[in-house]
Amino acid sequence: MSKVQGPEAHGKISNLYAIWIDGRKHLATPNLAPGKKVYDERIVNAGGTEYRLWNPWRSKLCAAVLKGINFPLESDSRILYLGAATGTTVSHISDMVPDGIIYAVEISPRPVSNLIETARSRKNVIPILADAARPSTYLGMVETVDFIYQDIAQRDQAGIALKNGRTYLRKGGTLVLALKSQSIDSAAKPGRVFEGEAEKLSEEFRIRNRVRLEPHHKYHMMLTADYV
Amino acid sequence: MTLGGGGAIKESTLYSDGTFLQKFYPERQPARDERDRSVSLGELAVRAGFAESEHEYRSKLHMFALELAEQQIKKAITRDQIIMQAVDAQDTLNSTINLLKERFEEWSFIKRSDCIERDDMEMLEELRGQLDSLTKERNRLEEYITENMHGTAPNITMIAGPVLGARIISIAGGLERLSRMPSSTIQVLGAGKALFKHLQKGTPPPKHGILYQHHVVQGAPWWQQGKLARAVSSSLAVAARLDYHGGGLNNDVIKKMDKKVERIKAAHTKPSKKQKK
Numbered sequence: 045m046s047k048v049q050g051p052e053a054h055g056k057i058s059n060l061y062a063i064w065i066d067g068r069k070h071l072a073t074p075n076l077a078p079g080k081k082v083y084d085e086r087i088v089n090a091g092g093t094e095y096r097l098w099n100p101w102r103s104k105l106c107a108a109v110l111k112g113i114n115f116p117l118e119s120d121s122r123i124l125y126l127g128a129a130t131g132t133t134v135s136h137i138s139d140m141v142p143d144g145i146i147y148a149v150e151i152s153p154r155p156v157s158n159l160i161e162t163a164r165s166r167k168n169v170i171p172i173l174a175d176a177a178r179p180s181t182y183l184g185m186v187e188t189v190d191f192i193y194q195d196i197a198q199r200d201q202a203g204i205a206l207k208n209g210r211t212y213l214r215k216g217g218t219l220v221l222a223l224k225s226q227s228i229d230s231a232a233k234p235g236r237v238f239e240g241e242a243e244k245l246s247e248e249f250r251i252r253n254r255v256r257l258e259p260h261h262k263y264h265m266m267l268t269a270d271y272v
Numbered sequence: 273m274t275l276g277g278g279g280a281i282k283e284s285t286l287y288s289d290g291t292f293l294q295k296f297y298p299e300r301q302p303a304r305d306e307r308d309r310s311v312s313l314g315e316l317a318v319r320a321g322f323a324e325s326e327h328e329y330r331s332k333l334h335m336f337a338l339e340l341a342e343q344q345i346k347k348a349i350t351r352d353q354i355i356m357q358a359v360d361a362q363d364t365l366n367s368t369i370n371l372l373k374e375r376f377e378e379w380s381f382i383k384r385s386d387c388i389e390r391d392d393m394e395m396l397e398e399l400r401g402q403l404d405s406l407t408k409e410r411n412r413l414e415e416y417i418t419e420n421m422h423g424t425a426p427n428i429t430m431i432a433g434p435v436l437g438a439r440i441i442s443i444a445g446g447l448e449r450l451s452r453m454p455s456s457t458i459q460v461l462g463a464g465k466a467l468f469k470h471l472q473k474g475t476p477p478p479k480h481g482i483l484y485q486h487h488v489v490q491g492a493p494w495w496q497q498g499k500l501a502r503a504v505s506s507s508l509a510v511a512a513r514l515d516y517h518g519g520g521l522n523n524d525v526i527k528k529m530d531k532k533v534e535r536i537k538a539a540h541t542k543p544s545k546k547q548k549k
Contacts, residue, residue: 169334170334186313
């Protein structure tokens with residue numbers, strides 16, 4: 045039987061905890077759908093609550109938080125999530141904002157069918173099959189939000205963030221953006237690619253934080269920015 | 273044109289007869305303030321009577337979004353996607369078979385040069401059995417692709433054959449996208465790397481991508497290949513549009529392509545001076 049210590053609340057992010065198992069630190073979120081797993085995550089009981097361990101190798105957001113990135117997520121925040129894929133990271137954010145709402149946009153039908161399954165037991169997840177590069181296509185479903193989280197492997201990553209920011213992010217809201225240098229320019233040096241994207245963003249955002257996601261995710265950077 | 277101090281832009285034109293026309297425009301707001309218009313769909317829904325409370329709106333929206341996404345997924349699955357899966361599976365099988373064959377031959381070589389144990393013989397035989405069944409599977413897939421291509425994309429099949437046709441659809445990302453492509457794009461499908469190198473660094477443009485596998489292009493002398501790839505791709509563009517819009521098989525497309533091919537072959541029996549360089 046392994047020894048569990050914690051949970052201990054994590055900084056500014058609501059419902060995010062650190063749990064130590066046999067002395068090793070893990071990030072975890074309280075399961076909003078107790079008894080249900082979303083992927084092959086490990087489940088731990090601590091202090092009468094069921095927690096789902098968050099795997100930094102699978103989630104860029106988790107890797108970024110481990111690397112010290114912080115953002116003011118509240119339990120009732122409204123989030124626009126671009127590039128939701130099958131919903132592994134979505135499910136952890138869903139745990140963190142039990143009274144909030146996540147508009148989860150994904151363009152590809154196959155992962156959306158997994159996302160739908162996840163959303164069935166999570167009332168705060170609104171799955172949307174749409175192209176994040178065309179924000180006007182989901183105008184009728186998405187409202188002004190407090191956060192935009194974007195993790196899209198497309199060329200114009202900063203451009204997509206800008207477009208969605210203009211349409212949906214409230215003044216003072218936060219953008220959390222995962223940049224993948226390989227899908228912007230596979231030949232250029234990642235550092236230079238990140239510079240270029242950050243510069244485009246700074247037209248409308250004030251960039252707060254940047255971290256590289258090595259070793260968990262190669263050629264990736266996470267960036268947080270305020271909409272001013 | 274003058275800037276009105278009171279929040280309006282006034283434009284006035286004075287005519288020679290003394291009358292004048294004045295235009296008022298509301299002052300243009302700077303773009304950065306437009307985003308200040310926060311929208312709460314929940315509030316709107318309650319005010320419009322769609323829901324009693326924001327909570328109710330959210331649970332209705334949740335149900336609506338689930339249903340909508342499910343229906344969209346069902347609609348998104350089309351016949352050409354099944355073909356794409358099949359042809360991609362065939363590609364994977366091909367490389368697997370080749371890899372295994374190489375391994376098998378090296379192993380057989382050791383078997384021949386050394387006295388090998390009975391157990392090892394059995395292992396090797398088993399591997400051969402697997403290889404045979406993989407090869408059978410590949411051939412079955414080819415039949416399956418052929419059948420489906422004749423039904424879904426008869427014109428493309430006529431121009432490029434079922435397997436190459438299916439591969440072209442797969443690279444293009446579907447029949448619909450292929451049908452919207454100009455023939456110049458189709459000509460270099462599968463040569464993305466060379467094309468972007470050309471655009472960025474000014475290297476010579478690719479003459480053909482996957483179309484190199486077309487018998488008309490592949491069998492021709494090198495100085496004709498670019499021209500022939502162009503002829504094939506333009507016929508493919510027409511064929512794709514016919515197939516996507518359900519026009520049925522039209523033999524004119526292949527007839528015209530054959531004529532073009534003959535003309536090119538007759539006109540370019542030797543490489544041009546420019547090509548020789």
